[in-house]
Amino acid sequence: MPLPRTAPGTLKWWVIGSIGIAIGVALAIWFGLSATVGLPTWQVTGYKVVDDDSVRVDFEVHSPGGEDLTCTVQALAGDFAVVGSTDVPVELAGADSTRTSVALRTTSRAVTGDVKTCVVAP
Known part of the structure; x- marks a missing residue:
């Protein structure tokens, strides 16, 4: 057929x-x-809620050009409200990637820590 x-x-x-x-x-x-x-990328490798007033965030950043970055790190409460935030300078010194750890003060107990963004440092 x-x-x-x-x-x-x-x-x-x-x-x-x-x-x-x-x-x-x-x-x-x-x-x-x-x-x-060509844009920087990042990944949170771990976080630890130390106490009601602080959290530690561990993360790895990758910058294809090896340029220094400034990353905004946040601590979030259970309702996803930001209870702490700081800008962290990340020096790559020509390397493509590096691991960084930052202790962050919070206004109330956080349940997680996260990297909001990373941009090329001015």
């Missing part, structure tokens, strides 16, 4: 649609990569 043929004149629209979808996918990939390549 032979496969059915498309209606006359519709093949052109299938080709145009397929090319349009391929261009859209390529543009989405290009925009996504251009927005993230």
